[in-house]
Every structure is written in C-alpha cells, then in structure tokens.
Amino acid sequence: MARTKFPAEVLTPEGEVFSDEVEMLSTRTVVGSIGILAGHEPILAMLEPTELRLYRSESEIVRFAQAEGYLQFADNRALVLVEEALDPEALDRGTLETKLSEARSAAERSQEGTEEKARALRDIRRYEAFLAVGAVGG
C-alpha cells in the first residue's frame, strides 16, 4: 500500500541535490539508524556518513552517499543538510581508498586533541562509509 508522501530536501554547500515528495527517508544519526515517515515528530539530529535513501515509492529509491550533516524534520517536511551527497554510482573505489589511506596517515601524524586529528578521523569515517556504500551498490 502506498504510504503518505511528504516533501524532502537534500542540500549541500554546492547546491540542492534532491527535492521531491517521498514516502520514506532513511539514514543514520550518531545515535543510530533512523527512518522517517510522514507525520514523524519534530526532530533535529546529527548525521553520520552513511547511505541516505529516499523512497519515492516502494520500488523507486534514490540513494546517496552522504557525509556528515544534520537532519531536521518539522511541519511534516524533511530537510537534510550534508557536506557532500554523492551518487553511489559515481563513487570510485580507487580514489576513495587513496583518500582513506591519506587520512589514516594524517591521523597517525597529527597530535591528539588537535583539529587536524579530528579532521583526519572524520575523513576516515567518511571514506569508510563511502566505500561501504559503494560496495553495496556495486
């Protein structure tokens, strides 16, 4: 049975990547996986890098590899703000692995508690998540 639809928007600093009515939205917050249906209670959540799925219908799913960001659901509208939202098809395994190993060595180089360290750790999580997304898709 078709579910009620609600408007969802995905924004990045580079522009809007998705804006349409969806039946369900699924992603992962720092607390855990979350699925949003129409009429969800208002929420403001911090998102982890993972696969973002937007269900236009049961069968039509739009997928993105999302970086860190935020999810806001209010007045029956979903708003996803992420630093990057990439088409999983466009992910290149080789590039991601290079970036991942760069981030790993940066993490080893940098000192504990610095912004550099935090950035490297964040990058590691991001590229690992992107690789996982790519593996599922490919």
Place this chain on the structure above:
Amino acid sequence: MASQRDVKNKITSVKNIQKITRAMEMVAAARLRRAEQRIDALRPYADALRRMTRQAAQAAGAEASRLPLLKEHDSEERVGVLLVTGDRGLAGGFNSQIIRAGVRMAGELGEEGLQSSWYATGRRGVSSLSFRGYELSGTYTGFTDRPSYADARTIADDLIQAYIDGEVDRVEMVYNSYVSPLTQKVTHERLLPLSHATIAGEESEDSAGSSRDAETGPRALVNYEPDPEEILKRLIPDYVEISIYRALVESTAGFFGAQMTAMRSASENAGEIITDYTLQMNRARQAEITQEIMEVVAGAEGLS
C-alpha cells in the same frame, strides 16, 4: 613628429592589447555567471544551517555559552585577521582595497594595544603582505577561482585551533562581498568568538512574522539526537566554515565582476588610444604629402 611607421606600430600593439583585454572581459563575464550560481546554490544551505544553529542554541540555553568557540577570552591581546583576496590581479582595486582595509584595521587594533596575526587567502594578499614585512600565520592559495568547501574547512580548522589554543583571542575576516557585477563591498565580519547575539540576533530578521507562541510551542516537542549541546558542538564549527565558504564564494564572484569591469574600461581606453594614434598617423601622412607637393612645386618653379 613621429614617423608614419612608428605610429602604425603603436596602433598595432594597442590593438593587440585590446584583443587581450576584450577576451579577458568575456572570460570573466562567463566565470562570473558561474560564480553567481554558486552563491545562489549555497544560500539555502547556509540559511538552513543558521536556523538549525539558532534552534539548537536556544534549546541548549545556558549550556551553550560554555562551548569554547562561544566563550570570549578573558583578556584580548592578539587578533587574527583573515584577508580574503584573489590569486590574480588585473581586477582594478579588488585586492588592494582588501589589503588597505586589513592594514588599517591592524593599525586601529595597534592603537588599542592589540597585536595582529595575519592569515590570507589568495596569492595577491599573501605576496603583498609579506612584501610589506608582515609575518603570516596562515596562507591559503591556489583555489580562489573556484573555492571548494574543503578549502573553507582547512582555513576554519586552523583558525578554530588557534582560538582554542589561545594564540588568538578574536578572529576578524575582511573580504569583498558581492553586491552586483559592478560593485563589491569591503566587509568586516567577526568569526570568533561567535557571540550569542550573532546566532540569536538573526532570529528577529527571518522570523519576525511568526508569533512567540509558535516559537516556543513546537520547540518543546522537538526531539534532539543527541542533546542540543552535542549538536551545537558540531554546528558551531560548521557555522564558522560556512561563513568562510560564503566569503570565499562571494569574493570569487566579486573578483570576476571587478575583472570584467576593469577589462571593459581597459578595452575602451585602448579604443580611445587607437583613435588618437590614427589621427596622429593621418596627420603625419598629410604632412608628408604636403611636404612632397611643396618640393615638387618649388622644383617646378626653379626650372621655369
């Protein structure tokens, strides 16, 4: 008077220059359009991020002011000054007005007994600051034609780190904000510490219409994952990043606008010079002809 050929050579070289300035004007115009699109693309994200920061800050209440980036340092000694310039010149006063504004600001800070730490983006800013003998704590170049979010993050990370470590007690940014293709406005913006007023102050602008009850009503029911304070801890650096990114993108658009204007007037000036030289060349040619006629007439008279 210069000979005909001399003037002709000059005309040719000015014409070549004019061709170059025309081409640069057109390239700048095309890039300006792209840069304008990027400002438009960024706006919804930046606005939404600002709204979320406000919401989280309100929910966190007094807890928020304990965050290191919101807390003012007890005493101010050193101010970080971030100048946003371009990698290239040929854009009129675009870069120099930023450097002038920055140096003036440092002078004013000096009068208050504060020292300045310099940070600059764009080769122009970096080279003219080091030429003037200023020591730069951070330089960021090579991306001003097309800044990416990651560039803004690198700058933000450095500034945030410097603020947390106490190397600087305040961070100010000077950039050209984009008003229209013809106008860029030199803008000062305080990046750190983010005052509560900055975050909450914008509320009156966008939500002046909505009543207070609407503000307090649904907010009480909002779920936060995790706590608002935790979210705010990440939102605040993002807020700084997006402020820098916006400045970079606006500066890029401003640069192409300034370059377009500068190159247009250069082409016009070249046109004027060509007209002047053409006149001069014609005059020289006429003088030559007159001279020849007089010689012929004089010769004929001598024979008779």
